[in-house]
Amino acid sequence: MAKPSILKFLFYLAFWFACQAFAVDSVDLLPADQAFQLTSKVKKADRLVLSWDIANGYYLYRNKFKFVSLTPGIKVIEPSFPASETKPR
Numbered sequence: 001m002a003k004p005s006i007l008k009f010l011f012y013l014a015f016w017f018a019c020q021a022f023a024v025d026s027v028d029l030l031p032a033d034q035a036f037q038l039t040s041k042v043k044k045a046d047r048l049v050l051s052w053d054i055a056n057g058y059y060l061y062r063n064k065f066k067f068v069s070l071t072p073g074i075k076v077i078e079p080s081f082p083a084s085e086t087k088p089r
Helices: 002-022
Strands: 036-044 047-054
């Protein structure tokens, strides 16, 4: 009966080490305003262009964006994005 317990222990130990390999220390991360530097420009009276200068190793995901207007009378239409880039894992 001791053999399954040892195997279980070894499995959990290996799992713990694997998780540590992907752990990121938050001290090593840049603050958001440095990792994703935002610039905005009025393109036309009804167009605002937002762009980000993104630090190496950081990524923005289009499905995480949400745009809202805090100004009464101004509504946000569906934004357009440039072509995406697929990054290798």
